[in-house]
Amino acid sequence: MIALEKRPQPSQVWSLASPVVAVVLTMIAGAGLFAALGQDPVAALIKIFWEPVFGPYNFFYLPQLLIKGAPLVAIALGLSLGFKAGIWNIGAEGQYIIGALCGAGVGLAFYPMEARWLILPLMLVAGALGGFVWAMIPGLLRVKFNTNEILVSLMLVYVAEQLMASMALGLMKNPEGMGFPGSRNLSQYESASTWIDRSYGMHWGVVIALIAVCFAYILFSRHILGFQIKLAGQAPRAAAFSGVSPARLVLFCLGTSGALAGLAGLTEVAGPAGLVSIDFNVGYGFTAIIVAFLGRLHPVGILLAGTLMAITYIGGDVAQSSLGLPGAAIQVFQGMLLFFLLAVDVLTNYRVRIGQRSVA
Amino acid sequence: MDLSSINPLLLLASLMVAATPILLAATGELVVERAGVLNLGVEGMMISGSVLGFVAAISTGSPWLGFLVAALGGAGMALVFGILTQFFLSNQVATGLALTLFGLGLASLLGQGYLGVKAPPFPDWHIPLLSDIPVLGPIVFQHDPIVYLGLAIVAGVWWFLSKTRAGLVLRAVGENHEAAHGLGYHVVRTRLLAIMFGGACAGLGGAYLSIVRVPTYADGLTAGAGWIALAIVVFASWKPGRLLLGAYLFGGVTVLQLNLQAAGVAIPVEYLSMSPYIATILVLVIMSASGAPGSLGKTFHAAR
Numbered sequence: 001m002i003a004l005e006k007r008p009q010p011s012q013v014w015s016l017a018s019p020v021v022a023v024v025l026t027m028i029a030g031a032g033l034f035a036a037l038g039q040d041p042v043a044a045l046i047k048i049f050w051e052p053v054f055g056p057y058n059f060f061y062l063p064q065l066l067i068k069g070a071p072l073v074a075i076a077l078g079l080s081l082g083f084k085a086g087i088w089n090i091g092a093e094g095q096y097i098i099g100a101l102c103g104a105g106v107g108l109a110f111y112p113m114e115a116r117w118l119i120l121p122l123m124l125v126a127g128a129l130g131g132f133v134w135a136m137i138p139g140l141l142r143v144k145f146n147t148n149e150i151l152v153s154l155m156l157v158y159v160a161e162q163l164m165a166s167m168a169l170g171l172m173k174n175p176e177g178m179g180f181p182g183s184r185n186l187s188q189y190e191s192a193s194t195w196i197d198r199s200y201g202m203h204w205g206v207v208i209a210l211i212a213v214c215f216a217y218i219l220f221s222r223h224i225l226g227f228q229i230k231l232a233g234q235a236p237r238a239a240a241f242s243g244v245s246p247a248r249l250v251l252f253c254l255g256t257s258g259a260l261a262g263l264a265g266l267t268e269v270a271g272p273a274g275l276v277s278i279d280f281n282v283g284y285g286f287t288a289i290i291v292a293f294l295g296r297l298h299p300v301g302i303l304l305a306g307t308l309m310a311i312t313y314i315g316g317d318v319a320q321s322s323l324g325l326p327g328a329a330i331q332v333f334q335g336m337l338l339f340f341l342l343a344v345d346v347l348t349n350y351r352v353r354i355g356q357r358s359v360a
Numbered sequence: 361m362d363l364s365s366i367n368p369l370l371l372l373a374s375l376m377v378a379a380t381p382i383l384l385a386a387t388g389e390l391v392v393e394r395a396g397v398l399n400l401g402v403e404g405m406m407i408s409g410s411v412l413g414f415v416a417a418i419s420t421g422s423p424w425l426g427f428l429v430a431a432l433g434g435a436g437m438a439l440v441f442g443i444l445t446q447f448f449l450s451n452q453v454a455t456g457l458a459l460t461l462f463g464l465g466l467a468s469l470l471g472q473g474y475l476g477v478k479a480p481p482f483p484d485w486h487i488p489l490l491s492d493i494p495v496l497g498p499i500v501f502q503h504d505p506i507v508y509l510g511l512a513i514v515a516g517v518w519w520f521l522s523k524t525r526a527g528l529v530l531r532a533v534g535e536n537h538e539a540a541h542g543l544g545y546h547v548v549r550t551r552l553l554a555i556m557f558g559g560a561c562a563g564l565g566g567a568y569l570s571i572v573r574v575p576t577y578a579d580g581l582t583a584g585a586g587w588i589a590l591a592i593v594v595f596a597s598w599k600p601g602r603l604l605l606g607a608y609l610f611g612g613v614t615v616l617q618l619n620l621q622a623a624g625v626a627i628p629v630e631y632l633s634m635s636p637y638i639a640t641i642l643v644l645v646i647m648s649a650s651g652a653p654g655s656l657g658k659t660f661h662a663a664r
Binding site: 004006088090137141145147148150151152154155156157158159162163165166169170286287289290293326328329330331332333334335336338339342343345346349350 | 400440444448449450451453454455457458461462463464465466468469472583584587588590591594628630631633634637638640641644645661
């Protein structure tokens with residue numbers, strides 16, 4: 001008889017070990033998946049996890065690591081605030097899009113004026129504000145009408161996607177684009193480009209993600225607000241009695257994650273992506289959910305998890321071009337990772353008893 | 361713009377078709393939530409059902425087999441969710457999201473060889489006598505069998521939940537799992553069965569999209585239908601009768617905006633396409649979540 005027994009306190013060891021175990025299990029299951037797709041599983045795993053970092057062409061892939069990792073880390077950090085407190089913002093993809101649209105809108109409005117000291121900061125503010133406002137919709141609705149923030153934030157992703165299509169085809173369309181959908185290329189517009197050094201993949205989004213890691217770390221280890229967030233998630237009644245305002249927490253968590261997602265969107269659109277197009281978003285907002293959990297909702301963990309997830313993105317591209325592995329396989333792989341993590345995590349909170357029943 | 365080109369009879373008839381996939385998925389989720397489990401993986405199970413059903417229908421030539429495979433596939437994916445949440449005691453919100461992310465990936469992986477392929481024909485039933493009634497006949501009695509299957513499942517769920525002993529046990533498990541466990545009911549077994557039923561319904565709904573409604577396979581085919589189904593369960597206050605109303609309301613919004621697009625109304629297409637999602641948000645605001653099962657979303661662990 002196998003039985004689970006609740007631990008008096010979550011196991012520190014397993015809390016750190018379970019992401020590692022989950023990654024190993026996912027690699028084993030992934031090898032099975034690749035074999036089923038008719039690939040050499042070991043070769044595919046090497047392409048995905050080894051090649052981007054240590055392979056002979058890593059000078060080409062390492063800049064990509066910053067480009068792909070920055071939005072994942074920034075968004076996941078924001079989401080982790082809410083996830084800790086039991087506030088589920090799963091519409092980061094929408095906030096990312098709206099941030100990009102607002103920031104790009106400011107940049108395009110100034111075109112072709114050259115004033116990097118003015119335009120870029122304004123764009124950053126607009127991007128953060130756009131994401132913030134988009135996240136405030138589910139936030140305010142939850143606070144005022146007790147509406148489910150999961151469903152509202154997700155519905156707003158679809159609204160944002162349609163809004164983006166409308167912008168790319170209408171208001172923001174490049175007047176010199178010969179009728180093709182999409183805006184002017186912001187990364188080629190000196191005053192609006194978020195690039196710092198293109199050859200290293202360095203752009204303002206990377207800087208923002210790293211600053212956000214530091215702030216989140218301080219918030220959770222030193223600041224009362226971070227404590228209140230944790231308390232509200234683990235013991236809502238105790239939090240209420242100690243004077244934590246649930247409404248304020250909802251708005252803070254959603255607002256911050258929205259602003260971070262918006263900044264990630266803006267830095268992407270005016271840098272690596274370059275322009276507002278109909279298919280600008282590639283699902284970072286959803287993958288960031290996996291990053292947040294894999295990183296144990298801890299700032300440093302999220303930095304590591306974001307890096308790992310960025311590697312799988314790049315490795316997926318490598319395997320796609322060199323082995324012909326379908327691009328969607330990597331998406332399945334990422335989904336499996338979250339499954340395994342959630343399964344292994346049972347060991348953090350419970351201990352397994354085999355044999356005789358435990359005495360109550 | 362030519363609004364007179366919109367035929368109200370056809371509009372009402374296509375409303376029933378547009379509502380069916382959401383109705384199927386929402387009915388399944390309603391049973392799951394009445395058992396106290398929140399499965400946010402509806403979108404993932406739906407899109408997996410749509411691709412599995414489509415592939416099965418194409419390779420066997422039989423849409424019926426397609427629906428069967430989709431239901432089994434949906435139930436299988438739901439079983440993964442069930443095992444994780446019931447035996448591994450994982451967080452239901454996170455696990456449901458994982459199911460959706462996994463399902464979206466799986467669907468685009470399996471579906472890549474089938475993009476743009478046409479589904480085998482699935483003829484409508486013209487119910488004898490009834491379909492000859494003027495006005496009402498073409499609207500209600502000239503649809504494909506799955507439309508009626510959806511209605512039958514809603515009726516069956518209503519009967520099961522309100523008239524049978526097993527339905528009472530399921531509701532008890534959902535309202536208070538500790539008490540149900542104390543009375544000797546099998547909380548985990550009941551929930552696993554409910555979760556698998558929900559998955560099968562979501563799979564059917566997805567297959568209806570790819571085999572009948574579209575009828576072809578495209579990436580991201582469900583476009584949030586699974587999430588709208590979740591919203592409709594809230595709208596319905598977890599009652600099957602209101603579920604029907606909700607699904608038809610959304611079917612109506614979807615069909616109306618498509619008709620307005622076709623009629624060339626001066627509103628840009630993108631803004632019309634937003635309308636079902638905005639309508640969902642409005643409905644969620646108006647219906648604040650009252651009447652939710654007491655144990656909804658809570659993890660059950662029997663040992664002290």
